Amino acid sequence: MTIKVGDIIPDGTLQYVPYDPSESLEACPRPLPYKIHEKLKGKKAIIFAIPGPFTPTCSEDHVPGFIKAADSLHAKGVSDIICLSVVDGFVMNAFGKVTGSKDKVIMAGDGSAIFANALGLTQDLTKGGMGVRSKRFAIVVDDLKVTYVGVEEARGVTVSGADAVLAKL
């Protein structure tokens, strides 16, 4: 069962390391839980998912698009922008530091794919040596209600990108 507009987003616990400007590149602080319902109740937020940090499309296109558009998205009432991937919180934190997401995008890990499965948005990349991953998508939630779902069917960033989301807000 796949998430659709009008649904209440399922609850879930992701892992993230809160942004700290003095944290060095090699530091590995322990991630904290990011509980979806607790964090996003009463807010407008974007959750976009990437198949894998440090992979080409994700690093060169999808993530930079949201970092660049963060201010415009905030101006349209978005409080949190979350980047999700089926990797652990340690890897997502390192990815955030390498891509310079700073305090603009929360890099959150769904290491056991539980939340991605709850959304019905997984893809099997075992043949590519990557196991079960998330599809590439973007979701807009308003007080936990899903108001937009854009899932990529092919390579590239279209309906799941910052421009598509901005146009919908």
Add this chain to the structure above:
Amino acid sequence: MTVKVGDKIPDGELAYVPYDEKEELAACTRPQPFKVHEQLKGKKAVIFAIPGAFTPTCTETHLPGFVKNYDALKAKGVDQVICVAVNDGFVMNAFGKVTGTKDKIIMAGDGGAVFTHALGLPLDLTALGLGTRSKRYALIVDDLVIKYLGVEEGGDVKASSAEEVLAQL
């Protein structure tokens, strides 16, 4: 069934990015296959495994030990030192760049945990949001025959450390 000294190491395909000193930190080069039997036939090699790239013990203790002792290992006839984790090859490449392994350690991903299962050394960290990972171990292979295997039972780095491997060579 776990491998033991005297066994032939199972074959397997890992993912790695060959070291390129000009490669930027944020570059996401596509990994290539590292076929265990093809690469290690006729050679003496050390394979050590870490539960996760960018995690504390791995980054602060286990991996640096092997980087520091690389020359000593080479002096004892070791041709290749390979670091394995159940992460994909993209993540392992980024981890190598952040920790400065350069051309000393081959950072190889066993993204689907296939090789790790073949060795009988998986570790279930689903409860921690990390999915299936590898136990922390170090092994010495000589022309594909396992000469030493040290698997950590606790949280330390002892039987799987570079120092212990050196003592066993």
